[in-house]
Structure formats: structure tokens, C-alpha cells
Amino acid sequence: MASYKFIINPVAGNGKAKKILPLLRKIFNKAAVDYEIYFTTGPGDATGAALKGARDGFEIMVAVGGDGTVNEVLNGIVGTEAKLAALPGGKGNDFATAVAMPRNIEEACKALLKGETKYIDLGKVMDRYFINSVGVGFDAAVARRANRGVRFFKGVSAYVYAFFETLYRYDFVDAEIDFGQGPIKTTPILVAVGIGQAYGGGMKIVPDAIQDDGLFDICIFEKVSRPLMVYHFPKVFSGRLKYVEQAKMFRAEEVKIKLSEPCPLHMEGEIFTGDRMHFTIQPRVMPVITGKK
Ligand SMILES: [Mg+2]
Structure with a gap:
């Protein structure tokens, strides 16, 4: 027992x-x-x-x-x-x-x-383990704004408020993202690194992620105009963001991110700030209880 x-x-x-x-x-x-x-x-x-x-x-x-x-x-x-x-x-x-x-x-x-036990992948970044997903950039800035509390708004409406306030003020930073085959230079809205498919309470940012394949699923959402962000971002809830041309999807065993300025990172409810991030994965090391029969 x-x-x-x-x-x-x-x-x-x-x-x-x-x-x-x-x-x-x-x-x-x-x-x-x-x-x-x-x-x-x-x-x-x-x-x-x-x-x-x-x-x-x-x-x-x-x-x-x-x-x-x-x-x-x-x-x-x-x-x-x-x-x-x-x-x-x-x-x-x-x-x-x-x-x-x-x-x-x-x-x-x-x-x-x-x-019922399943062994899934374990991620690590900034000296901390994660089991589901991490976001760097705009989404983390929105989460940080929403966490601080928004007067008169609660729940989803607080998040929507935080989204628009952050959108108005957000400074985009340049990034070099390396999956081990040389850096990709880009100006992202956000970079998400996932073992699981969703974060932020149901945002399917990497909807094809598999928890035990030894690989991260990565979404690099490249900079678009602010009106286009408002248009495309809600697609994350249905997992359709991946069909947007500027949302590039990758799979890799490790991810190195170099940013021109420190950026917020949200990891399963916790917000950190950094300009150098190195994500590593340990395949199928974490025993978890699953509800799947
Ligand atoms: Mg995976």
C-alpha cells in the first residue's frame, strides 16, 4: 500500500x-x-x-x-x-x-x-527544475503584471487587462536561440519551452508536446505588429497559434537563449528575470501519478 x-x-x-x-x-x-x-x-x-x-x-x-x-x-x-x-x-x-x-x-x-505511474521528462533552467512549461518574454511580462493585481478586475478579465497594458508598454529585445546547431537570431514576442502542452491556465502554446520523448517542444513567436498580436494571441487557447506564420515550432534536447536585455521568465507560477538561459532535459526520470487508465 x-x-x-x-x-x-x-x-x-x-x-x-x-x-x-x-x-x-x-x-x-x-x-x-x-x-x-x-x-x-x-x-x-x-x-x-x-x-x-x-x-x-x-x-x-x-x-x-x-x-x-x-x-x-x-x-x-x-x-x-x-x-x-x-x-x-x-x-x-x-x-x-x-x-x-x-x-x-x-x-x-x-x-x-x-x-498508476508514468515516467516523464524533467526540465531544468536557472538552477530550478520544471515539469511542465516555461515562457520567456511577453507572456511572462503579462503574468507578472496580472500577479501584481489589477484594480477592479479579477480572473480572466484581470489577465486581459494585464495583456493590453503590457502590450502597450512592452519593449522587444533581440535574442539568439541555440538548439545545439548554431544560433537563430530573432526578435521574439515570446519563447516557450514545454514538456507539457499548456501553461497559464490552459494556453496551449506547444500543443504537440509529448511528456516522455526526451525533447522539449519550443515555440518562438516572432515579433508582429501590436494589432496582429491582438489578432493572433487568442489562438493560443485553442492550440491554433502554431498555424500562424510567425509562430515557429521546434523540438530539441537543449535550448540556450541569449537576450540583449534581461527579460521576465515564468516557470509554473513563479517569475524570474534573466538574459542568459540554458534549458536542459533529463528523459523519463520523474515518476508521476497519472489519471490515465
Ligand atoms: Mg517532449
Whole structure:
């Protein structure tokens, strides 16, 4: 019988993650498996809790929150024996979706108890691991603006507001992007590097990405006029951005990005800034619980 440590972010999804606790207890008590519940106290806390859980011998570390919580748990358990799982409870649940975790919590708990395991690729950039996707440039700037909070707007409308404000102010930077065969010189709107297909709560930026092929799927969306950005960008939600001429898709084992100015990078809920980024991948090293039968 597997053992579980639930790492719950009580503020994820406006308290959504916290609300599932009674149901969670009911299901896991009934299943009579060994489990522990932990509430995170602030940013970064989930990483230490996950590492401790792995050292205590819990086999499955369950991030209960959004993609930010998943990323923190991941960074705690890389290199241990623990498996990664996610119960969707945040604003963006792109990893949970990528591993086919049901949105319904009861169904998702069933999948956890079944414990079907898949080994997927693990990415690293700027000394941090990621399991789903990273965006550099305009999309990260929008995420940063939306995270800071927008007066009078919430949820999707806050994102739309942040999009237009960022669009108006954004300074494009020149980039050299190298997949190991010499640099491509370009002025991108954004560069996305994915193991999974979506980020930002359902934006299918690299819709053909495969989680265990040992390769990143990369989208370089080259600079277009601002009106064309407004026209093309919404296509990311349906995965149709890839048909836009200026959205170039690639697959590679590593990606080096050199920027003329430091740019924001968003990694599973966390925002960083940098002008040199080196993405590396470890094929099929990360055990994750999948909802797929
Ligand atoms: Mg892949």
C-alpha cells in the first residue's frame, strides 16, 4: 500500500485547495492508507515539506494547489524516491491536466489511490527544475503584471487587462536561440519551452508536446505588429497559434537563449528575470501519478 503526503496550499485558487480537505480525509480514511496532511505557510514552504516527506518515507507527494505548488513540491523531491502527484486546486492546473488528473476531486482521489505511474521528462533552467512549461518574454511580462493585481478586475478579465497594458508598454529585445546547431537570431514576442502542452491556465502554446520523448517542444513567436498580436494571441487557447506564420515550432534536447536585455521568465507560477538561459532535459526520470487508465 502506498503512502501519501498531501501538501496543501491554503491560499491557492482563493482557498479552493483548502475546501477539499473534508472530502479528502473521508476518502483516504475509508481507504485505510497511510497519509499525512501539511498546510504550507508561505512561498517556498512546499519545497521543504516535500523533501521532509520524502525523507520520512512517503511514497507519493501530492501537491494540492495550482502549478506553483506543483513546482515547489517537485523541487523538493527531485533525486529522492518520491513520486509526484497533483490534485487540481489552483488558478492554473496545467500540470494536473497534462497528467490527465480528473477535475472532480473524488475521481482524482481514486486515481491517486490507484497510483498508476508514468515516467516523464524533467526540465531544468536557472538552477530550478520544471515539469511542465516555461515562457520567456511577453507572456511572462503579462503574468507578472496580472500577479501584481489589477484594480477592479479579477480572473480572466484581470489577465486581459494585464495583456493590453503590457502590450502597450512592452519593449522587444533581440535574442539568439541555440538548439545545439548554431544560433537563430530573432526578435521574439515570446519563447516557450514545454514538456507539457499548456501553461497559464490552459494556453496551449506547444500543443504537440509529448511528456516522455526526451525533447522539449519550443515555440518562438516572432515579433508582429501590436494589432496582429491582438489578432493572433487568442489562438493560443485553442492550440491554433502554431498555424500562424510567425509562430515557429521546434523540438530539441537543449535550448540556450541569449537576450540583449534581461527579460521576465515564468516557470509554473513563479517569475524570474534573466538574459542568459540554458534549458536542459533529463528523459523519463520523474515518476508521476497519472489519471490515465
Ligand atoms: Mg517532449
